[in-house]
Amino acid sequence: MTKNLSRRGFVRAAAAGSAAMAWLGAGGAPTVLAAKADKPALLGGTPVHQGGWPHWPKWQQAWEPEVLAALRSGRWSGAGGGGRIAQFEAGYAKLLGAKRCVATASGTTALMVALHVMGVDAGDEVIVSPYTFIATYNAVLAHKALPVFADTDPETLTIDPASIESRITDRTRAILPVHIYGLPCDMDRINAVAKKHNLAVVEDACQAWLAEYKGRKCGVLGDLGCFSFQESKHIAAGEGGAVTGESDELLDRCASYRDCGRSFGSFKGSGYFSHGLNYRMKHYQAEILLQQLDKLVAETQLRRQNADYLTAALKQIPGIQPVRLPDNSLPAWHLYPFCYDGEQFHGLSRSKFMRALAAEGVPCSGGYHEQYFDGLLDQLLNSRGFKRLFPPERLKTYRDSLHELKGNKLACNTTVALFHSLLLAQRSDMDHIVEAIRKIHAHSEELAKKA
Numbered sequence: 424m425t426k427n428l429s430r431r432g433f434v435r436a437a438a439a440g441s442a443a444m445a446w447l448g449a450g451g452a453p454t455v456l457a458a459k460a461d462k463p464a465l466l467g468g469t470p471v472h473q474g475g476w477p478h479w480p481k482w483q484q485a486w487e488p489e490v491l492a493a494l495r496s497g498r499w500s501g502a503g504g505g506g507r508i509a510q511f512e513a514g515y516a517k518l519l520g521a522k523r524c525v526a527t528a529s530g531t532t533a534l535m536v537a538l539h540v541m542g543v544d545a546g547d548e549v550i551v552s553p554y555t556f557i558a559t560y561n562a563v564l565a566h567k568a569l570p571v572f573a574d575t576d577p578e579t580l581t582i583d584p585a586s587i588e589s590r591i592t593d594r595t596r597a598i599l600p601v602h603i604y605g606l607p608c609d610m611d612r613i614n615a616v617a618k619k620h621n622l623a624v625v626e627d628a629c630q631a632w633l634a635e636y637k638g639r640k641c642g643v644l645g646d647l648g649c650f651s652f653q654e655s656k657h658i659a660a661g662e663g664g665a666v667t668g669e670s671d672e673l674l675d676r677c678a679s680y681r682d683c684g685r686s687f688g689s690f691k692g693s694g695y696f697s698h699g700l701n702y703r704m705k706h707y708q709a710e711i712l713l714q715q716l717d718k719l720v721a722e723t724q725l726r727r728q729n730a731d732y733l734t735a736a737l738k739q740i741p742g743i744q745p746v747r748l749p750d751n752s753l754p755a756w757h758l759y760p761f762c763y764d765g766e767q768f769h770g771l772s773r774s775k776f777m778r779a780l781a782a783e784g785v786p787c788s789g790g791y792h793e794q795y796f797d798g799l800l801d802q803l804l805n806s807r808g809f810k811r812l813f814p815p816e817r818l819k820t821y822r823d824s825l826h827e828l829k830g831n832k833l834a835c836n837t838t839v840a841l842f843h844s845l846l847l848a849q850r851s852d853m854d855h856i857v858e859a860i861r862k863i864h865a866h867s868e869e870l871a872k873k874a
């Protein structure tokens with residue numbers, strides 16, 4: 424223990440030590456003492472974790488015969504669907520327990536398709552979760568609709584259902600909740616508001632493959648669900664996406680819209696071509712995804728086991744608060760986030776905490792920031808199109824409302840998140856994560872003083 428530790432600091436350090444003992448058991452005691460005695464790597468000590476983490480994404484040689492066959496077939500374009508694309512759609516729908524799946528070129532195009540099919544049009548408003556990747560906002564803006572932000576619950580990082588209703592206007596068409604980091608939103612409460620006001624619900628499940636809420640998978644909890652298979656995702660083909668749902672009528676419309684408006688199933692539209700765009704997946708991408716369905720199931724389980732283990736340990740450390748989950752839900756853990764309280768770390772800022780953690784060999788990020796202040800929205804609100812579509816008073820109240828997102832601001836300022844591939848490492852590597860954070864806690868006073 425450092426000589427100049429304050430009384431409060433002493434009490435906290437002691438609490439952290441005893442909590443650690445409780446978690447590690449008797450055999451763990453030497454590790455705890457070592458965590459205190461070792462200098463933080465940022466101050467010249469030895470990093471707790473050495474040897475890196477699982478790479479992502481990882482190609483598997485076993486996939487090659489089928490993927491090569493897809494490439495050699497010369498049937499690459501997804502025009503008209505069928506073939507490997509239809510096989511993937513059936514396989515993914517089965518995994519989700521969804522009636523149907525329509526493959527798309529990306530998660531962004533899946534959102535574009537779903538919003539179009541749910542009738543979102545120029546001049547409409549869509550209630551969106553602000554704590555998300557920018558593509559969620561952009562899909563709404565591309566429809567020349569206004570993404571109206573509900574607040575984030577900083578304890579769950581998902582949309583606060585209680586903040587939705589006050590944001591509904593006579594222009595609101597849909598609610599777009601995001602299962603961010605694979606954490607399921609509280610869909611019962613969201614669906615209840617949507618039903619009351621006759622609004623569509625499109626789930627952004629782009630980070631939530633196989634996540635579950637009350638026994639059902641994310642992506643089948645609203646009218647339509649959207650997924651991404653981009654490179655960083657748990658099932659990845661470089662790019663790719665899907666829309667899922669239970670209604671044949673809606674899914675036929677999705678399949679048509681993503682395929683230049685070709686008639687599909689029961690949807691004949693205006694004859695041969697209706698309004699649509701080329702948002703198609705390619706057959707060889709579908710084959711790469713088909714190869715990964717079993718792997719997705721097995722790895723999801725491993726991520727959950729390691730995440731649960733981390734949660735049990737990290738919640739013992741003062742100033743570290745794992746996310747709160749809705750009852751009876753199972754996340755997909757695209758990232759493993761926790762809330763960091765610098766007050767419990769002698770005022771050590773979040774950015775310094777993250778630097779210290781990275782120096783211990785545990786890469787991390789601060790998650791999303793308040794992107795609505797970045798200029799993108801201003802640019803669009805000042806554009807000719809938006810000025811034509813929305814009265815100036817509405818655009819003013821909209822701009823003002825961005826400052827009311829207190830929960831989201833807190834979430835943006837206090838989150839620290841670990842990438843999902845860390846959860847695919849060994850159990851002993853999870854111990855390293857915990858030990859690294861505990862070490863930083865024990866030395867937080869010295870770290871806080873370091874420039």
Ligand SMILES: Cc1ncc(COP(=O)(O)O)c(C=O)c1O
Pocket residue numbers: 529530531532555556558559601603627629630650651652653662663664
């Ligand atoms: C929450 C969320 N929504 C939408 C998208 C868009 O998906 P894509 O990158 O496949 O277009 C992503 C992808 O990162 C995402 O994380």
